[in-house]
Structure formats: C-alpha cells, structure tokens
Amino acid sequence: MNIQIPRGTQDILPGESEIWQFIEAKAQEVCRRYNFREIRTPIFEHTEVFTRTVGDTTDIVQKEMYTFKDRGDRDLTLRPEGTASVARSYVQHKLFGQAAQPTKLFYHGPMFRYERPQSGRMRQFVQFGVEAMGSADPAIDAEVLALVMDIYKEVGITNTKLVLNSLGDKESREAHRQALINHFKPSIHEFCGDCQMRLEKNPLRILDCKKDREHPLMSTAPSILDYLNEESRAYFEQVKAHLDRIGLPYVIDPTLVRGLDYYYHTAFEVMAEGEGFGAITTLCGGGRYDGLVQELGGPSTPGIGFAFSIERLIMALKAENLVSVEEPSIDCYLVALGEEAKSASVELLYKLRQTGIVADKDYLDKKMKGQFKAADRLNAKFTAVLGENELNENRIEVKNMETGEQVSQPLAEFVDYIKRELKGGQAG
Known part of the structure; x- marks a missing residue:
C-alpha cells in the first residue's frame, strides 16, 4: 500500500x-x-x-x-x-x-x-x-x-x-452598504450565486468575489472613501x-x-x-x-x-533568489575504528555535545572510507579519527576538512581544542 x-x-x-x-x-x-x-x-x-x-x-x-x-x-x-x-x-x-x-x-x-x-x-x-x-x-x-x-x-x-x-x-459602512446595493441590484442576476446571496446580507463581499472580478460593475462600484x-x-x-x-x-x-x-x-x-x-x-x-x-x-x-x-x-x-535548501553541516564527525574505539567514541561524542558542539558518528559499522564519506556528506568542519593505537596512546587525530591540516591531540584536551578552533583558534 x-x-x-x-x-x-x-x-x-x-x-x-x-x-x-x-x-x-x-x-x-x-x-x-x-x-x-x-x-x-x-x-x-x-x-x-x-x-x-x-x-x-x-x-x-x-x-x-x-x-x-x-x-x-x-x-x-x-x-x-x-x-x-x-x-x-x-x-x-x-x-x-x-x-x-x-x-x-x-x-x-x-x-x-x-x-x-x-x-x-x-x-x-x-x-x-x-x-x-x-x-x-x-x-x-x-x-x-x-x-x-x-x-x-x-x-x-x-x-x-x-x-x-x-x-x-458602522455608520460609514451602512451608508456604503446601501450605495452598493443600489449599484449592483439592477444587474445582480449577471453575478454568481454567492454574490446574489451577499447582495442584501453583505454587499461589500461582492467586491472580493473571485468569479466576477472582471464584471464592468466592479470597476464602477461606489468607493467607501466617498462615504466615510x-x-x-x-x-x-x-x-x-x-x-x-x-x-x-x-x-x-x-x-x-x-x-x-x-x-x-x-x-x-x-x-x-x-x-x-x-x-x-x-x-x-x-x-x-x-x-x-x-x-x-x-x-x-x-x-x-x-x-x-x-x-x-x-x-x-x-x-527573489534569497533562499535555497540548506545543506547539512556539523562541527565534528568522529571516525571510530575497532570495538574499543567505538565504545569510547560514545562518551567523547557526548562530551562534545555538552559543550555546544554539533557532532555525530557512525552507527552503521562502516569502514574507515565509508565514515569519511559520511563526514563529507554532513559537511563536517573537523573529522576526528580514534583507533586502537590512538586509544593506547591517549590521543586522537583531528583533520580540518577545509584546510586539510591534520594534528594529533591528547584525548583529554580534544574537546577544548575543537571548541577553540571553532572560535577561530582563540583560547576561551
């Protein structure tokens, strides 16, 4: 279905x-x-x-x-x-x-x-x-x-x-209402059924009719400004x-x-x-x-x-060409290789988000190449790679996706580093 x-x-x-x-x-x-x-x-x-x-x-x-x-x-x-x-x-x-x-x-x-x-x-x-x-x-x-x-x-x-x-x-509208009735009544049979019904109830609504907007009487109808x-x-x-x-x-x-x-x-x-x-x-x-x-x-x-x-x-x-469909964009994408790194990346991802950084990771068990493709599709500003070697050495490899620059950062300083780089490299 x-x-x-x-x-x-x-x-x-x-x-x-x-x-x-x-x-x-x-x-x-x-x-x-x-x-x-x-x-x-x-x-x-x-x-x-x-x-x-x-x-x-x-x-x-x-x-x-x-x-x-x-x-x-x-x-x-x-x-x-x-x-x-x-x-x-x-x-x-x-x-x-x-x-x-x-x-x-x-x-x-x-x-x-x-x-x-x-x-x-x-x-x-x-x-x-x-x-x-x-x-x-x-x-x-x-x-x-x-x-x-x-x-x-x-x-x-x-x-x-x-x-x-x-x-x-109310007084002005009533005077205009009567003028509209007198204007349209002799030829009201030429108008649609809705307008015929509106003639006595609310003739002002005739002026808003979509079906009869081209009728000659529309352009010559009494103006409310003349009855104020x-x-x-x-x-x-x-x-x-x-x-x-x-x-x-x-x-x-x-x-x-x-x-x-x-x-x-x-x-x-x-x-x-x-x-x-x-x-x-x-x-x-x-x-x-x-x-x-x-x-x-x-x-x-x-x-x-x-x-x-x-x-x-x-x-x-x-x-006016002022908007377009927005492409997805995130601050950091975590590439995790190996079971221990995948487990550690859950905590690391949480810490990034707690500081206001927009971050994501792979949940489909993709290979390293597939994870980097996912980072590209999300227009990630930074990609961070965490594998078994990095875990053993308490570090993580960080790549600036715009410049291609890659640096190794201590795991304990990684979140602060990303935060600092997103602010333009200034401490704070």
Whole structure:
C-alpha cells in the first residue's frame, strides 16, 4: 500500500525546515522588539467561535471550514484563521483586565481551509499573526503596519508594497452598504450565486468575489472613501500622518476589502512585487476589528492585527533568489575504528555535545572510507579519527576538512581544542 499525505498538505523536510525556522525566529524577534508577547491557542475550537466572528457570508464559513462533531455531539472546527481564537482567549482569560494595555500578542501555527489547492494556497497552511487589543489610537495602527513591514525587511524581502484602505465605522459602512446595493441590484442576476446571496446580507463581499472580478460593475462600484463620515475620515488621516512621519511608504486602494466580516476602519495588505512570484501577489492582510471581542461575550474592545502565510513568504523569498535548501553541516564527525574505539567514541561524542558542539558518528559499522564519506556528506568542519593505537596512546587525530591540516591531540584536551578552533583558534 502506497499511503501519501492528504491533498492540500505538505511535508516540510530537513533542509527546507531550516527556512521556516529562520522566518519564525526573525518574526518573533521583531515582535519582541515591539513588545508583543506570544500566545498559543488550540488547533480546534467550538464552531461558533468562527461563525460568530468571521461572518456567515464569508467563503470561510460557507465553504472552507473543517467542521466535525466529537463524541459528545459538540460542533468543533479546525481553526481557519487565528484572530477569532485569540479573541476568544482574550475574553475567556480576561486579558482586558490586566494592568498593561493594550494587550499585544503574536502567534504562529497551522490553519485549515477546504479550498482548491494551488501554488501558495494549501488546505493546511501556517500563519504568523499579531493582534493588538484595547486601544483605539490610530498610532497603534501605524505601529502594527510598521511591525509587519519590519518582518519582511528582516527576512530580506524588499520588493513589497503596503496597500491601505479605510472601511469606516458602522455608520460609514451602512451608508456604503446601501450605495452598493443600489449599484449592483439592477444587474445582480449577471453575478454568481454567492454574490446574489451577499447582495442584501453583505454587499461589500461582492467586491472580493473571485468569479466576477472582471464584471464592468466592479470597476464602477461606489468607493467607501466617498462615504466615510467625518470621524472615520479623520481617523484614516491620522493613520496616514503617522506613517508619513516615520517614512513608511504606502498606496491607497479604495477597492481593497478584506475577506472577513469583522473589519472596520483601517484595512491593509502587503503585496509582493518581485518578478516570478505569480498572479496572486498578496503576502499579508489585516485590519482593525472594533466589535469582535464583544461578539464573543467580552467588553467593547477595539483591536487591530494581521496574519501572513509562511508558505507564501517562502515563495516570495525564492522568487527573489534569497533562499535555497540548506545543506547539512556539523562541527565534528568522529571516525571510530575497532570495538574499543567505538565504545569510547560514545562518551567523547557526548562530551562534545555538552559543550555546544554539533557532532555525530557512525552507527552503521562502516569502514574507515565509508565514515569519511559520511563526514563529507554532513559537511563536517573537523573529522576526528580514534583507533586502537590512538586509544593506547591517549590521543586522537583531528583533520580540518577545509584546510586539510591534520594534528594529533591528547584525548583529554580534544574537546577544548575543537571548541577553540571553532572560535577561530582563540583560547576561551
């Protein structure tokens, strides 16, 4: 039987996994610089966490969630996105009551959506995201935008574009909603079934339709920016002013809408502009979501956040030739010849590792030539040969694999010698 992984999932093998570790480490480093702390939530939640927050008119809720009943007949869903889970935890653990506010959190982990697998779009994918809850200050919007752009800068991507829009407050959205209904209603029969259903429930979602994106009415649809009330317009102007003050470039796109129903005011995406990336250029999306926490039983709490797919970030890195599959590399490989030397090498290997040296040895009873080949495959910086003669004389032969230089070292000083050589030959 040839059992393979489910469609839309992937195995991340050694060599490739180091790229993931690099991205996650850089992203966490930037988050800590901005005083964001990590939160980890369950991979599955009660289904209503997502139906109450993501929105019942979204593709995620209607078509893409992995929902099942457990043995207690409870409806559970593998999380399709991270914000709702963080908001649930924020309410459940009363993080809004902590003295330090706003609550600034970051997370990363697998998400699940049942959609057609394609390049950069998987059924199980990994998101890295941040949420800042508890502040309605436009400055926190600018901080979150600066944070995400810093992450891309830290991993080496430079061909990006920050795209902004404002979805306004509830009053502005309602005015825009009615304008959209009036715009699309006479010709709604020309649109897909999903758009026809969304017309009255949430016409803003029509603008995000992938099937009807080329319809002429899309390009002439009323802009939300024309329906912002004075308060919403002032808020958006302050966000832009903060970005201008820190010199963070951006582009305004009045057609930008996010795929989730809980967004208000600031909405944004980061786009890849590097050649060879593909047709779908969105790397990251996010926005402000006043009202989400309240929907889950908490107090009225403003918030803003973003999430990006690590898979798509890796695609962007590869499109700019910034990463490659990493070859294995170790500091020292022990070549042991004879039963006594093999036994002694176990202790020697342990001592190397205890000092922080990356080391390995043969476990397949290979001859000397085979062990040296193994050292080459692992790109060992040093190879140390221990045989019966060396044991009897309490020494070990050490070869620098880069220079070819070979020296004999007392066994008692071997570990310190390797450690010193790895530091550049300096004592310490």
